[in-house]
Amino acid sequence: MASLDTAEPQAVFHDDAGSLAIELTGSWSAERAPRIEELIAEMGERIASVSRATLDLSAIIRLDTLGAYVLNRLKNQREAAGGSVELVSRRPEHAVLLAEVNIHDCSVPPTVHHFGIVSVLVNIGEAMVRFGRDMVGGAMFLGEVVVGSVSVMFGPRKFRGPPLVNQIELIAFNGAPIIMLISFLVGCIVAQQGIFQLQQFGASAFVVNLTGILILRELGVLLTSIMIAGRSGSAFTAEIGSMKMREEIDALRVMGLDPIEVLVVPRILALIISLPILTFISSMAGLAGAALVSWLYGGIGIDTFLARLQSVITWKHFAVGLIKAPFMAFVIGLIASIEGLAVQGSAESLGRQVTASVVKAIFMVILVDGLFAMFFASIEF
């Protein structure tokens, strides 16, 4: 049986005193669509000039739904304009196919487009309403998380140890190498830049003050938080989001389990435990990078670096970094969970929420860091 024929579709016209007979040959199937569309246009013009036309389909090698549809459309259009078109075939399967496509009305419903100032205003309005709902939703979720945490605290039976440990492993243990590497490199770069600039004033020894304070107070915690927002926050959103997509969250709910207690609290708790540890590791790696570059590039020996560090850095600088870490963890966890639970049915929506989760978390981390800087400055800590 012939299939996927490469025979070119053709129409042979036989003009006969006011009536037109057209013999169709070749393959009238979808692969030949461009040629078929040309032929249909040509036939439409020829048919329009006569009152009666007969299309003979008998010699067609292969007719599929596309061929049948366009021929039938040609007939219907001409008949609507008052002409007469007859489709004739010696092959019964053609008749069945033509009957199948005839019952279908394929006119495409017009799509409604909104233009102009109104749609701009509508968009702004919708964005504002959405922002408002986000804020209210975020506050409500915060409340739920607090209630969930408290109920876990007072009901030790509800405390889920294994998932917590598992999450800490995923966040802290598996995340440590990359965070150490990045912090080490940033420490190197900051020290190199510091030495290069301070040399001009003959003050290259002050690079120890610069890197020590900068890394312990800001860089360690910021780098860690941003990495964790990208690494673990996105994972939380994707996990919770795909559970939401497949009704797993609903399944938890009908079993009487609170998804906040089961999914969100252990993750946020794991983040709150992990982030200070990672911040400490990150700061140490950053200082190591700074010490190495100071020695190789600035000529400051490791023992000199350490002695100077000891005299410059008080426990306050160290504490400032670590105090901020749990707050960053809470913000990241909260945003990741909210975005995860906001996932709708489609894969596209999952991708959108993961992106939103990471972007919002990084933005909030930097904002919170700024607020802390103002706070610590005002209490002169």
Next chain:
Amino acid sequence: MSANWSQSSGYPLLHGVAEPSGSNQDAPEPVIKVRNLKVAFGDKVIMDGLDLDVMRGEILGFVGGSGTGKSVLTRTILGLVRKQRGTIEVFGENVDDLEGAARRTLERRFGVMFQHGALFSALSVKQNIQVPMREYLKLSPALLDEMAMLKLEMVGLRPDAADKAPSELSGGMIKRAALARALALDPEIVFLDEPTSGLDPIGAAEFDQLIMTLKETLGLTVFMVTHDLDSLYSACDRIAALADKRVIAVGPLATMLASDHPWLKAYFGGERAQARLTADLRRS
């Protein structure tokens, strides 16, 4: 005989099979021929020495217990799972010999409806149907839209479903939309993985009817993995049963009922199957 189509609707078909007994006049011609197939995942052998023929123009129902590899066979024929041994011939050509363009040409003659629809969730229903059309055909934008709407109507979906996202559809609508996408390129063989699972009996019966109608009008060959006894009784021309890692019986329903294999006895001798059979007898 010159047939004016507008006066005729119930034409006999060239390759239609009127009765489930498969008593068509044409010599049956296998479009898919599987021989001595072995598929294993690691040490776990799913099927070994499996033979199966799918004839042109038939609806073949494929049954088997859960986890016996019904979907694996479908996926092996489609080239999604690698086989360890054996040959698969489609339209008389060994699929192992086909590469590149020849392979894609073959794939265009397949339409596949996955169990859960596998509609692209980022696209609307209409765009889903248009994906294969855009990829393989050169259609003008207007005709592209019209063809998508035609397929949509052929599977019995309302035009307003065209612009919906798959997540907005009900289970039955997803099945129909997935079928419309499978039919986008006018395939010759359609693979249906549990087409009626998750549908209510009315919806399932409608879907069976739809598949039978489409088989007749489009001359499709249908390979249907199913658990639905009603589908097996009413829609399938032949049934193939998978157990013990191979096809243990193949033939019309009578063959299945006459088989001595314990699994088939349990399957077709069960309470639900018997009730269905009695109802059938009473009706006829």
